[in-house]
Amino acid sequence: MSQTPLLDTVTLPQDLRNLDKDKLPQVAEELRAFLLETVGKTGGHFASNLGAVELTVALHYVYNTPEDHLVWDVGHQSYPHKILTGRRSRMDTMRKYGGLAGFPKRGESAYDAFGVGHSSTSIGAALGMAVADKLSGRAGRSVAIIGDGAMTAGQAFEALNCAGDMDIDLLVILNDNEMSISPNVGALPKYLASNVVRDMRGVLHTFKQQSEKVLHIVPGALGIAQKVEHKIKTIAQEAEHAKQSLSLFENFGFRYTGPVDGHNVSQLVEVLEDLRSRKGPQLLHVITKKGQGYKLAENDPVKYHAVAHLDKDSKDSVPAAKPAVRPTYTQIFGRWLCDQAAADKRLAAITPAMREGSGLVEYEQRFPERYFDVGIAEQHAVTFAAGLACEGMKPVVAIYSTFLQRAYDQLVHDVALQNLPVLFAVDRAGIVGADGPTHAGLYDLSFLRCIPNMVIAVPSDENECRLLLSSCYALDCPSAVRYPRGSGIGATVSDGLDTVPVGKGLVRRQGSRTAVFAFGSMVQPALQAAGALDLTVADMRFVKPIDEELILRLAASHDYLVTVEENAEQGGAGSAVLEVLAKHRICKPVLVLGVADTVTEHGDAERLLDDLGLSAAKIEQRIREWAV
Secondary structure, three states, X not given: OOOXXXXXXXXOHHHHHOOOHHHHHHHHHHHHHHHHHHHHHHOEEOHHHHHOHHXXXXXXXXXXXXXXXXXXXXXXXXXXXXXXXXXXXXXXXXXXXXXXXXXXXXXXXXXXXXXXXXXXXXXXXXHHHHHHHHHHOOOOOEEEEEXXXXXXXXXXXXXXXXXXXXXXXXXXXXXXXXXXXXXXXXXXXXXXXXXXXXXXXXXXXXXXXXXXXXXXXXXXXXXXXXXXXXXXXXXXXXXXXXXXXXXXXXXXXXXXXXXXXXXXXXXXXXXXXXXXXOOOEEEEEEEOOOOOOOHHXXXXXXXXXXXXXXXXXXXXXXXXOOOOOOOEHHHHHHHHHHHHHHXXXXXXXXXXXXXXXXXXXXXXXXXXXXXXXXXXXXXXXXXXXXXXXXXXXXXXXXXEHHHHHHHHHHHHHHHHOOOOOOXXXXXXXXXXXXXXXXXXXXXXHHHXXXXXXXXXXXXXXXXXXXXXXXXXXXXXXXXXXXXXXXXXXXXXXXXXXXOOOOOOOEEEEOOOOEXXXXXXXXXXXXXXXXXXXXXXXXXXXXXXXXXXHHHHHHHHHOOEEEEEEEEEOOOXXXXXXXXXXXXXXXXXXEEEEEEOOOOOOOOOHHHHHHHOOOOHHHHHHHHHXXXX
């Protein structure tokens, strides 16, 4: 017999809307069970999805999707949405090559109104949809669901500021669970967390539990207790509404409703039905618990933000991770950061809400006064670093390549033009695998290389990563060290803070007719391909300044030249080599290997690199076919 008999009848949201309201709690219960089962097998984002189950059911029950537009911020919490919108049978393909994307994706379903992966875009996108519907005379409604710390970013408030001054029907749902990946930071989360209703939720929950145990034996007593509970909630909500919420969201021009229990699907439906009929900008404040329904995730939402898979037998624990054969580049950076901070009290580390992902946990514990998590605010992170550097500090901004894109103006205007010594530790450079194109770091070499005063280093293994971090930290100008996700080759890593000459590469293998200028993560595949073709392989170490002397020397002694990088081919490291050759009027056949002008897919990183022609075997094949 099926464990999800009611959910089995729901293929699309219309099926859900055909059910009686009193069936929705069971749908939510079965949906959470199905989610636990599927994510337990495939892995993926976990705690955020568990916390959004009831809200998702209520939204699809009340709103006429896809004619009404649901815009999920970040997309960490979109799995229940995918299950209810015709993709349940494919959930076992989640984040796999050729399978469902881990985030909403317009090309995947008409119900995915907006493709996301970065935070704080939902309000602006939903506002655009609402305006378009109004101008076109369509009756569609637009809803932005924002949570997981995304309200801490400036872009969200830019959209609120714009929407609140417009005659437009828009609902913003603040899914408040006090969490990003790590606990939320800053004044806004403290403001929201301080409200009376949140403080009373524990009291009300305890009151309800105890009253049900005792009063169920007294006829009518349980109903009285429930009415008392409801009255307490109503009084608290009204008091808090007057005291705090009016002073923020309503001053932005939004009519505020809440806080509402985000795990009470019946109440959510009632509130949403009322809000759908209202005119003008509306904001619904929903209180949820990240990891709801899975105790380990509730108690440790940071650890369970995403999982590889769950123990299918016990459903109580994540299997013990296999001992790492090799440290990851992120771990190499984290260790270097602690060592450098111990040696230099000027060092300050900054992260835009990526403490765990960027390897800063130990650093925060050891140097809390020099650790700054600025929330999901990449632009502020960079300008804040610039201010620190102006007054003699040596800031290190730990940031993913894909998130550095969001702070490009600040990188140029606030750091580079003032030639400030800010070091950017650019993690997740290149293909990232299951998270897909929204998280791929394929453009940083191209967009960093054109910035004045910038030094760009690309380590080829773990020890090189440490050497180049130390070398760039010692500079009195902006610099970036970009390194890939995951582990390297297992190189022995020194424990010192040695440096290397800036702008100088080295030959890793001497061959004959063809020279390969390899950058960063592509040095090892190039070396693997070199034997069969007797290639000369140069580890360039730096993209800017690039080693012109080495390029000219190898160009003079080889018939064919190849560049290879895990970055977009346009404007990247290969382009830098071509510019050197053009500058010195050298005309030689040059093969530029990188990521072609395409949007990449999600899936196993090794397979994706092979598809892109950047595995060792494909590099060998492409050179063999070209250098004839």
